[in-house]
Amino acid sequence: MKLCVPGERLCSTEDCIPGTGTYLRHGCIFASLAGYVLRKNEGEELPVISVVRETEAQLLPDVGAIVTCKVTSINPRFAKVHILYVGSTPLKDRFRGTIRREDVRATEKDKVETYKSFRPGDIVLAKVISLGDVQSNYLLTTAENELGVVVAHSEAGAQMVPISWNEMQCPRTHSKEFRKVARVQPEYLQA
Structure with missing residues (x-):
């Protein structure tokens, strides 16, 4: 997985659809936060690109664990x-x-x-x-x-x-x- 910083250009809108943690400007998708770049194909013609802070959510101790x-x-x-x-x-x-x-x-x-x-x-x-x-x-x-x-x-x-x-x-x-x-x-x- 690739790390990115806010404002980093990720790709063109011709290659992906913007997802969470991203924004559009002049036909390009940019990271709006620091984190990991994720590309997911969700049945669309183009993959969705998003930026997440953690690769997985923090596991918390739960009752019975x-x-x-x-x-x-x-x-x-x-x-x-x-x-x-x-x-x-x-x-x-x-x-x-x-x-x-x-x-x-x-x-x-x-x-x-x-x-x-x-x-x-x-x-x-x-x-x-x-x-x-x-x-x-x-x-x-x-x-x-x-x-x-x-x-x-x-x-x-x-x-x-x-x-x-x-x-x-x-x-x-x-x-x-x-x-x-x-x-x-x-x-x-x-x-």
């Missing part, structure tokens, strides 16, 4: 995260999320200790349960077996290995640390 996020901070009531992916699609913009203590697991919610479930830097699979707005974050949950920590690093810097639903072990030091471990399903594994 599985997201991959990175833990940025924790406190006794919740973990703060940055959402990195919706499904397997990387996000262009940063979205913040919160995993509340009561949304960490489905059972014994009152016994959950946030610092035994997540640590800053952990990569977590979570599900969106509520949309954020300008002031607040997306509310996320890990209260399913398939959701929780998928990548964690030990104090020694090694990537830890899950040994149960709530523990991971360092392959170097063999020390164990508590986490809310995800039982990752094959469709979420990247080759």
Whole structure:
């Protein structure tokens, strides 16, 4: 796809029909905004030429979507995260999320200790349960077996290995640390 700037001559009106993001002047079609040039044949005798800002619309986390996020901070009531992916699609913009203590697991919610479930830097699979707005974050949950920590690093810097639903072990030091471990399903594994 070709990039263009406002005022750039795209083609003659003999070659194309003007579409969105374009304007006509003296028998030529010009770009009215910076973006990508698209030519589409829509059953007309001439293709329609238009200019769009993005090749595709920005994907937004939606209620029920599985997201991959990175833990940025924790406190006794919740973990703060940055959402990195919706499904397997990387996000262009940063979205913040919160995993509340009561949304960490489905059972014994009152016994959950946030610092035994997540640590800053952990990569977590979570599900969106509520949309954020300008002031607040997306509310996320890990209260399913398939959701929780998928990548964690030990104090020694090694990537830890899950040994149960709530523990991971360092392959170097063999020390164990508590986490809310995800039982990752094959469709979420990247080759």
